[in-house]
Amino acid sequence: MKTIHLTMRLSALATLPVLAASAARAAEPAKQPNVIIITTDQQSWNMLSIDGTKTLSTPAMDRLAREGYRFRKVYDTNPVSMPSRFSLYTGLYSSELGTKDNTPHPVDTQKNIDLAKEYGMGNLFRKAGYETFYSGKVHLYAPADKKPLDIYGFKMEGYDPYEGPVDFAKKFFAERKADDKPFLAVFSFMNPHDICEQAGIGRNPSTLKNAEAIRLLGVQKSLPAARYAEQVPPMVTNTAPINGEQPEWVEMDSNSREWTKADWSLYRWLYYRLTESVDNQVGRVLDAFFASPFADNTIIVFTSDHGDMQGAHGLTLKNVPFEECQRIPFIFWGPGIQKGVADNKTLVCNGLDLIPTICDLTGVPYSKSLTGISLKNLVTGQGAAPARDRIFTETYNSYVINDGRYKYTVFELPGNPEMLVDLQNDPGELKNLADDKGSQGIKATMKDELMKNLASRNLLPLPTDRNLHYIRERQRESKATEGNGAVNGGKNKEGND
Numbered sequence: 001m002k003t004i005h006l007t008m009r010l011s012a013l014a015t016l017p018v019l020a021a022s023a024a025r026a027a028e029p030a031k032q033p034n035v036i037i038i039t040t041d042q043q044s045w046n047m048l049s050i051d052g053t054k055t056l057s058t059p060a061m062d063r064l065a066r067e068g069y070r071f072r073k074v075y076d077t078n079p080v081s082m083p084s085r086f087s088l089y090t091g092l093y094s095s096e097l098g099t100k101d102n103t104p105h106p107v108d109t110q111k112n113i114d115l116a117k118e119y120g121m122g123n124l125f126r127k128a129g130y131e132t133f134y135s136g137k138v139h140l141y142a143p144a145d146k147k148p149l150d151i152y153g154f155k156m157e158g159y160d161p162y163e164g165p166v167d168f169a170k171k172f173f174a175e176r177k178a179d180d181k182p183f184l185a186v187f188s189f190m191n192p193h194d195i196c197e198q199a200g201i202g203r204n205p206s207t208l209k210n211a212e213a214i215r216l217l218g219v220q221k222s223l224p225a226a227r228y229a230e231q232v233p234p235m236v237t238n239t240a241p242i243n244g245e246q247p248e249w250v251e252m253d254s255n256s257r258e259w260t261k262a263d264w265s266l267y268r269w270l271y272y273r274l275t276e277s278v279d280n281q282v283g284r285v286l287d288a289f290f291a292s293p294f295a296d297n298t299i300i301v302f303t304s305d306h307g308d309m310q311g312a313h314g315l316t317l318k319n320v321p322f323e324e325c326q327r328i329p330f331i332f333w334g335p336g337i338q339k340g341v342a343d344n345k346t347l348v349c350n351g352l353d354l355i356p357t358i359c360d361l362t363g364v365p366y367s368k369s370l371t372g373i374s375l376k377n378l379v380t381g382q383g384a385a386p387a388r389d390r391i392f393t394e395t396y397n398s399y400v401i402n403d404g405r406y407k408y409t410v411f412e413l414p415g416n417p418e419m420l421v422d423l424q425n426d427p428g429e430l431k432n433l434a435d436d437k438g439s440q441g442i443k444a445t446m447k448d449e450l451m452k453n454l455a456s457r458n459l460l461p462l463p464t465d466r467n468l469h470y471i472r473e474r475q476r477e478s479k480a481t482e483g484n485g486a487v488n489g490g491k492n493k494e495g496n497d
Contacts, residue, residue, distance in 0.1 A: 044307030060283030068333030077351035087351025122153025136188030137161035161190035192274035238428030299334035408446035
């Protein structure tokens, strides 16, 4: 009996180290999830084949959408690259820097530095113990003597915006160890932005500079006519200008209104093929990721900086306050994220909501002064997002309020002209209701809310010469960069173009 008791005591003592080790592991805090952000450039919200978009195949992006939470009512803060990217990586409007366009170096450079250091996504995650990396297209505001990613808090891993992120992903996921610090990694791709090349339809082919656009145009020429016709997407149906349009509203991108049917066919064919091209690159990043040990503890966010007009209102490219270039894809994937959700109701602004959401998902502190909302509860199924019944966006010469049904725009032009559309009954934005007698009540309400918002951001009174300001900024930047050695082949040393 004594022997049995001794054996039991010895057995119990032997299990103590095991129990202690188990308790110690249980006491250890769970490792914070890694974050991957994948961005494309100029991809409209409907450019995913999972949406049933004809003659388009995007299997990599579709996988994220199918296995994740996809917001479909998503707007950028500003439908052009630098203002939108500034928002994505700070949670702020670019108007806080006194600029709303692709001015490389805002006049108030110290404010640029201060805001990027305080709110920059990379800096927030570094302070929380993350390693932060960025590969591909940058295009962020920064003083001429600073590297953008230094002040926003990222380590640069190659400026090539085409294959660069793929090459980095293969190396990164093959070499990184599971017990390394948590990471935030941005894979920033150029396309389908190369469609800007074809906005100059009729130009001498020798003036084209982007290899992928050149390659695809070569493919198009080699296709039999019948095969090419099968691949041409159907033309959008809202090709007419909105009533009451003023030339200054769209003058940046209105040359396409002189195009032929063949021109439009080529433009839309190329836009779809460029989207498929970048999907292939995204797919290879995902292949490298899924072959790594990080899939069980990594959140992926997929989005774009802005869309493309695709022929709506007879326009190409971006810069205007219309749905085609304002709306973009926004997908969350990863552990704890609901699968297969296509959210058609929640009004989202990717530039304002990205930082609050990924910070809440990872436990990284961020400034509650940001105007964006956290979407964590929605994407995880833990509840509703904070209440929001409207979002505010801007363009280089306008400000916009959108409540999900009505969208009101006021322009910084002589007389401050207005545009009001009913997105529910007029999704193609063909009817400007600003002067409609029956719509004056809703217009007054929307305008009042917008003016209150602009007043809170110190943006009143509204200027009436923003278009002239934009032209002068372009002239100023052209003179400032002539012969300064910072520009090479369309990109400066930080990869901006």
